[in-house]
Amino acid sequence: MPSKKIVLASNNAGKVKEFNALLSPLGIEVISQGLLGIPSCEEPFPSFVENAITKARHASKLSGLPALADDSGICVDALGGLPGVLSARFALSDQKKDPSDDDNNALLIKKLTGVSQRSAHFTCTLVYLESADDPEPLIAVGKWHGQIIESPKGQSGFGYDPLFFVPELGKTAAELSAEEKNSVSHRGTALKKLLLELQQRISPPSC
Template sequence: MRRFAETRMLVATHNAGKLEEMRALLEPYGVEVVGAAQMDLPEPEETETTFAGNARIKARAAMEATGLAVLADDSGICIDALDGAPGVQTADWAETGQGRDFAMAMQRSHDAIAATGAPAPHHAQFRCTLVLMWPDGHDEIFEGVLPGQVVWPPRGAQGHGYDPIFMPDGHDRTMGEMSTETKNSLSHRALAVRRMIEACFDPAR
């Protein structure tokens, strides 16, 4: 496992909420975090069928465009009643042609679950795969999984994406109702980042 000695990292996302989450998690380690939008990078086409494959596409495109170390993630919600959908298509379910509408995506998820006739609780997982790529193309992969259930109607205005309909196991609030600090302590992305930090970062940084 390679140690990370860079002082600057490009997080390959145009999602402002995700960028701020990553920045908060990495700030204690002395790493300057910049986003893809800040670097005026286009979003590459995600053609793989796995979270790891799509994260690697994003990491390599950003690394080759900037020469920086890159952290890319692909993440989504996998709903048991929908055989794991939307999964790698989580963001696609929110596409409108004029940007992403996650209220629409949450409604689509609810309608799809209802169409199956599956009884509650509707078990699901938030899954995140991170690819940390160095300027020479070497990469390491880290995964995080947060089990929970889909609830309806949406609750809370915090977070982003599908957070308002996802309630983690052992909690009575959705991710959309939690403070940033609480969410960052238990999210699938936070778990993957912690695994990356433990493997690649010096605690003394």
């Protein structure tokens, strides 16, 4: 199958790796927008879907390629759904202009100190555009439910994975292999929903 290049509207190396693993069977190569010299765009909206569409249009317009955008985050019930769309910037402050995963995790642990209700879910909204002006973006949403533990466990994954415990698996997301995570995660679930429609876009049935 010939390779099709898609620009990912993200510079997150973990996401690029996950998407390549998930899409390579379709002959799709996912390229980070940063490798194409495309700067990140603003994400000013309060919802995942609005931010994902904005990021996808930005990346497609500047690259001339089809674009895939993933706006995702963790929503903690005891915090009213926070960090939510602010997940990557949760620990943003005057001192932390570009907070690391460790910074964000440390703040989440602090916010939940003494809190017994620790249910949470990851959510992922995927948007695929064939072009910047695509009037029919493909949109898929996936969720992954679990609990926030009190201290990090595991060395794999990224983001809040070390704090996200999956009861049915008895492990945190950071203790899962890439294959295990992709089979059950919010991103894997959303992508499965997107794949059938994406296949039609990329390889329409012959007449």
